Amino acid sequence: xxxxxxxxxxxxxxxxxxxxxCKASGYTFTDYIIHWVKQSHGKSLEWxxxxxxxxxxxxxxxxxKSKATLTVxxxxxxxxxxxxxxxxxxxxxxxxxxxxxxxxxxxxxMVTVSS
Amino acid sequence: xxVLTQAPLSVSVTPGESASISCRSSKSLLSSKGITSLYxxxxxxxxxxxxxxxxxxxxxxxxxxRFSSSGSETDFTLKISKVETEDxxxxxxxxxxxxxxxxxxGTKLEIK
Numbered sequence: 436x437x438x439x440x441x442x443x444x445x446x447x448x449x450x451x452x453x454x455x456x457c458k459a460s461g462y463t464f465t466d467y468i469i470h471w472v473k474q475s476h477g478k479s480l481e482w483x484x485x486x487x488x489x490x491x492x493x494x495x496x497x498x499x500k501s502k503a504t505l506t507v508x509x510x511x512x513x514x515x516x517x518x519x520x521x522x523x524x525x526x527x528x529x530x531x532x533x534x535x536x537x538x539x540x541x542x543x544x545m546v547t548v549s550s
Numbered sequence: 551x552x553v554l555t556q557a558p559l560s561v562s563v564t565p566g567e568s569a570s571i572s573c574r575s576s577k578s579l580l581s582s583k584g585i586t587s588l589y590x591x592x593x594x595x596x597x598x599x600x601x602x603x604x605x606x607x608x609x610x611x612x613x614x615x616r617f618s619s620s621g622s623e624t625d626f627t628l629k630i631s632k633v634e635t636e637d638x639x640x641x642x643x644x645x646x647x648x649x650x651x652x653x654x655x656g657t658k659l660e661i662k
Contacts, residue, residue: 537599
């Protein structure tokens with residue numbers, strides 16, 4: 436069955452970067468794009484961007500263009516998102532989701548930015 | 551950016567009764583291919599969101615037919631018939647018409 440398994444929670448200091456992973460299984464990784472979504476505590480969903488695992492092509496929400504970097508490793512069917520220059524505003528849960536339908540979601544990565 | 555406005559903020563329903571949630575778009579979600587690019591998701595407490603409805607009215611795999619959705623180019627309604635306790639959570643609408651993708655602010659469904 437399709438699964439997206441994300442890396443564990445992260446506690447990081449302001450100004451640092453964090454890199455999280457999303458490992459896909461149960462389907463051909465290069466057949467579907469992977470989206471990333473931010474959910475601040477108790478709030479709605481914000482689209483960060485997507486990556487096409489086949490071509491490596493990306494598309495970012497302007498709001499996160501200087502903040503997020505999306506990459507993939509096709510050999511391990513894993514998508515990555517690196518978030519840089521972290522501030523308290525970046526404390527949130529980050530999800531990966533498959534395809535433009537967002538038909539499968541990872542379990543989320545809780546990122547806490549605190550000194 | 552397309553703004554999706556959901557109403558109500560929360561709804562409290564007796565099991566077995568129906569509930570309706572509205573989503574209004576600031577722009578027509580009808581694509582040039584004739585597809586209405588409106589999606590519904592449910593986020594149960596402590597869980598990841600899950601897809602309920604795609605392209606305005608199509609039920610996602612495994613979703614009970616108690617869920618249905620309809621609408622026009624800008625106004626949409628998710629209806630849940632015979633609400634069950636497992637339907638508790640926050641419902642989000644989202645569009646896939648253009649980038650950036652956006653979501654509504656969510657409607658919380660509670661059981662009376």
